[in-house]
Amino acid sequence: xxxxxxxxxxxxxxxxxxxxxxxxxxxxxxxxxxxxxxxxxxxxxxxxxxxxxxxxxxxxxxxxxxxxxxxxxxxxxxxxxxxxxxxxxxxxxxxxxxxxxxxxxxxxxxxxxxxxxxxxxxxxxxxxxxxxxxxxxxxxxxxxxxxxxxxxxxxxxxxxxxxxxxxxxxxxxxxxxxxxxxxxxxxxxxxxxxxxxxxxxxxxxxxxxxxxxxxxxxxxxxxxxxxxxxxxxxxxxxxxxxxxxxxxxxxxxxxxxxxxxxxxxxxxxxxxxxxxxxxxxxxxxxxxxxxxxxxxxxxxxxxxxxxxxx
Amino acid sequence: xxxxxxxxxxxxxxxxxxxxxxxxxxxxxxxxxxxxxxxxxxxxxxxxxxxxxxxxxxxxxxxxxxxxxxxxxxxxxxxxxxxxxxxxxxxxxxxxxxxxxxxxxxxxxxxxxxxxxxxxxxxxxxxxxxxxxxxxxxxxxxxxxxxxxxxxxxxxxxxxxxxxxxxxxxxxxxxxxxxxxxxxxxxxxxxxxxxxxxxxxxxxxxxxxxxxxxxxxxxxxxxxxxxxxxxxxxxxxxxxxxxxxxxxxxxxxxxxxxxxxxxxxxxxxxxx
Numbered sequence: 278x279x280x281x282x283x284x285x286x287x288x289x290x291x292x293x294x295x296x297x298x299x300x301x302x303x304x305x306x307x308x309x310x311x312x313x314x315x316x317x318x319x320x321x322x323x324x325x326x327x328x329x330x331x332x333x334x335x336x337x338x339x340x341x342x343x344x345x346x347x348x349x350x351x352x353x354x355x356x357x358x359x360x361x362x363x364x365x366x367x368x369x370x371x372x373x374x375x376x377x378x379x380x381x382x383x384x385x386x387x388x389x390x391x392x393x394x395x396x397x398x399x400x401x402x403x404x405x406x407x408x409x410x411x412x413x414x415x416x417x418x419x420x421x422x423x424x425x426x427x428x429x430x431x432x433x434x435x436x437x438x439x440x441x442x443x444x445x446x447x448x449x450x451x452x453x454x455x456x457x458x459x460x461x462x463x464x465x466x467x468x469x470x471x472x473x474x475x476x477x478x479x480x481x482x483x484x485x486x487x488x489x490x491x492x493x494x495x496x497x498x499x500x501x502x503x504x505x506x507x508x509x510x511x512x513x514x515x516x517x518x519x520x521x522x523x524x525x526x527x528x529x530x531x532x533x534x535x536x537x538x539x540x541x542x543x544x545x546x547x548x549x550x551x552x553x554x555x556x557x558x559x560x561x562x563x564x565x566x567x568x569x570x571x572x573x574x575x576x577x578x579x580x581x582x583x584x585x586x587x
Numbered sequence: 588x589x590x591x592x593x594x595x596x597x598x599x600x601x602x603x604x605x606x607x608x609x610x611x612x613x614x615x616x617x618x619x620x621x622x623x624x625x626x627x628x629x630x631x632x633x634x635x636x637x638x639x640x641x642x643x644x645x646x647x648x649x650x651x652x653x654x655x656x657x658x659x660x661x662x663x664x665x666x667x668x669x670x671x672x673x674x675x676x677x678x679x680x681x682x683x684x685x686x687x688x689x690x691x692x693x694x695x696x697x698x699x700x701x702x703x704x705x706x707x708x709x710x711x712x713x714x715x716x717x718x719x720x721x722x723x724x725x726x727x728x729x730x731x732x733x734x735x736x737x738x739x740x741x742x743x744x745x746x747x748x749x750x751x752x753x754x755x756x757x758x759x760x761x762x763x764x765x766x767x768x769x770x771x772x773x774x775x776x777x778x779x780x781x782x783x784x785x786x787x788x789x790x791x792x793x794x795x796x797x798x799x800x801x802x803x804x805x806x807x808x809x810x811x812x813x814x815x816x817x818x819x820x821x822x823x824x825x826x827x828x829x830x831x832x833x834x835x836x837x838x839x840x841x842x843x844x845x846x847x848x849x850x851x852x853x854x855x856x857x858x859x
Binding site for chain 2: 291292295296299302410414415417418419420421422423424426427429430434517518524525529539540543544546551555558559562563566
């Protein structure tokens with residue numbers, strides 16, 4: 278187990294290499310001095326001189342890249358061009374907000390999605406199944422940035438049930454979490470449905486029925502338990518991408534998290550911010566995937582972690 | 588792939604609607620509608636009426652004309668991106684599956700590498716590096732999108748490369764190139780087309796999101812995503828400016844997703 282986790286963590290290294298290399302290309306592709314683009318025009322001359330030395334502008338491309346990596350390893354992601362604040366500090370400050378939003382969205386999506394999938398599978402080809410099917414495809418087809426604006430228009434601006442934007446308690450949290458949960462709910466209900474339909478064909482379900490077990494017990498012990506792996510996969514993937522910022526949702530609802538931070542960086546072409554968010558986001562995404570994989574093992578002991586690496 | 592001859596309504600209907608939307612968008616310059624870029628300060632922020640069925644925006648431009656013209660970019664970019672993704676994934680999948688060995692390991696590591704990024708974030712990163720525009724969006728979507736094609740085709744090649752007809756071709760002295768081009772590739776084309784149908788709905792949404800973020804086609808070219816972001820500020824006073832482009836995206840994506848759904852059912856694709 279420990280060996281597996283270690284191995285997966287080691288695999289994170291080439292990935293971060295790749296993303297930093299990409300980020301470094303980005304810095305170099307910009308017109309002007311890469312050092313200036315890293316620290317911003319407002320930095321004091323000594324700082325610029327220090328970083329110039331540390332990066333080693335005279336060392337050629339590879340030398341420069343090594344210097345840049347060294348800075349990153351020291352936790353120095355650079356400073357925002359506009360606020361002149363430490364990017365990494367800002368990210369760490371905003372991350373809890375993003376985490377709250379992601380948790381809240383999952384809290385809505387997971388039970389509703391799984392229940393809808395269950396109903397759909399058990400009422401296969403009946404009206405309710407078709408309805409859930411169409412509703413989930415609709416949920417996957419409506420762009421989040423549009424549903425966010427429309428829901429905000431009706432619930433906040435017209436009916437004044439919720440504050441339209443801002444970061445704060447549960448009243449502020451509900452709308453963005455709901456909007457964010459729609460696609461996750463749709464995917465979950467669909468995956469749950471197909472998984473359960475497959476399970477219902479299995480011989481052990483017949484056995485359980487033949488034994489005369491009550492159907493509620495079959496649904497929970499035999500069906501749900503075996504359906505858990507694909508469900509956890511979807512939850513892990515969605516949760517991972519929410520954690521590195523629901524870029525659009527956070528921006529529209531003014532939720533002060535990583536997503537809005539990324540978006541502001543993009544809008545203002547604030548490269549240190551963009552790079553910092555992308556590097557941080559990738560790391561978080563990979564870690565969540567790792568945790569999902571470890572969860573597999575606990576949820577289904579048949580899955581051997583070391584065997585999973587092909 | 589199992590052959591089924593009957594074309595179901597569920598498959599036909601989305602195809603027809605998509606064809607209609609696409610035809611209207613492509614033919615938009617010929618249609619008797621307003622010029623999408625014509626600024627008319629006498630009729631700004633008009634609500635929907637006979638003259639302007641979708642209303643006008645803050646510069647007096649006809650929203651209907653802009654939605655119709657915007658479809659050209661939005662649907663076009665998604666389709667081009669789907670073809671590019673399919674093309675790259677096709678080549679890489681065949682190479683990986685047919686030749687196997689070290690090449691396979693390297694190519695599949697690249698696929699895993701790309702899949703380990705959150706896809707929207709990767710698309711955004713690419714769009715930031717390259718100058719904004721429709722080609723950038725195509726590149727961003729394809730860079731993320733080809734991986735699923737490559738995996739699918741690779742798997743398919745693995746199942747057909749040991750079939751007797753391939754052995755026969757080899758016994759007759761066919762070169763690898765000839766076997767791949769004449770015997771293996773044609774069998775992978777239908778699968779790629781099916782996959783394109785499944786992926787297009789997602790591509791439409793990615794295009795819309797990148798445009799909404801200002802990373803896609805630049806003004807004054809109308810796209811559905813950019814119309815929504817530009818008119819967001821008027822949501823209380825003139826909601827139609829945001830409503831109709833969003834409906835256009837949703838309906839288009841819905842048709843493509845329905846098409847993908849029917850294709851999945853027909854060819855017994857598993858989710859993911």
